[in-house]
Amino acid sequence: EIVLTQSPGTLSLSPGERATLSCRASQSVSSSYLAWYQQKPGQAPRLLIYAASSRATGIPDRFSGSGSGTDFTLTISRLEPEDFAVYYCQPYGNSRTFGQGTKVEIK
Amino acid sequence: EVQLLESGGDLVQPGGSLRLSCAASGFTFSSYAMGWVRQAPGMGLEWFSAITDSGDDTYHAESVKGRFTISRDNSKSTLYLQMNSLRAEDTAVYYCTKGSVARRPYYFDYWGQGTLVTVSS
Numbered sequence: 001e002i003v004l005t006q007s008p009g010t011l012s013l014s015p016g017e018r019a020t021l022s023c024r025a026s027q028s029v030s031s032s033y034l035a036w037y038q039q040k041p042g043q044a045p046r047l048l049i050y051a052a053s054s055r056a057t058g059i060p061d062r063f064s065g066s067g068s069g070t071d072f073t074l075t076i077s078r079l080e081p082e083d084f085a086v087y088y089c090q091p092y093g094n095s096r097t098f099g100q101g102t103k104v105e106i107k
Numbered sequence: 108e109v110q111l112l113e114s115g116g117d118l119v120q121p122g123g124s125l126r127l128s129c130a131a132s133g134f135t136f137s138s139y140a141m142g143w144v145r146q147a148p149g150m151g152l153e154w155f156s157a158i159t160d161s162g163d164d165t166y167h168a169e170s171v172k173g174r175f176t177i178s179r180d181n182s183k184s185t186l187y188l189q190m191n192s193l194r195a196e197d198t199a200v201y202y203c204t205k206g207s208v209a210r211r212p213y214y215f216d217y218w219g220q221g222t223l224v225t226v227s228s
Contacts, residue, residue, distance in 0.1 A: 031212075046218070090214065092211075092212050093212040098152040
């Protein structure tokens, strides 16, 4: 089973700043089958990115995904107040695990 | 609009049983894989069960294998999770999820609001 490491565990930033979240896999993620989800307190997770870099329906273009192989990145270009949440990565091709999450909190 | 509405969560004693249901609407239920993901209090996400579009193939993580069973009724657009021999560590919010396609590889493009299962004496 693929082991995922998301870093940092917590990211403290101010609105308007750029957020860079990392997801590293212990083995190559097949065909860039990697998704990112956002979860706000008390809510269900929401799909942000699939296939490493494709935005899901209705997701603002300040969210972007990149990477391949074992290293993937979620970037939020300019943080809006509603973006402070926990973000999970998930390689859905050859794994059924989720990363442990990165919390983006207001500095 | 895609909607996934879970029900059946409750407080149950260790060793007890529970059946969760997920009523789906807004899409052709029989054309997509479905799954269950759970989240223990203060913890991350665990994808522990899934089923193909026709129900001919299922997945159960080791943590629930032999105790939980996923099933679906495509005529009723409903997903089920039969949970037996419940343990304290099964306490979590249980999310019903829709796969992006019928069979792997798929991501979860829609999630229900979750239903809370608490296992405690």
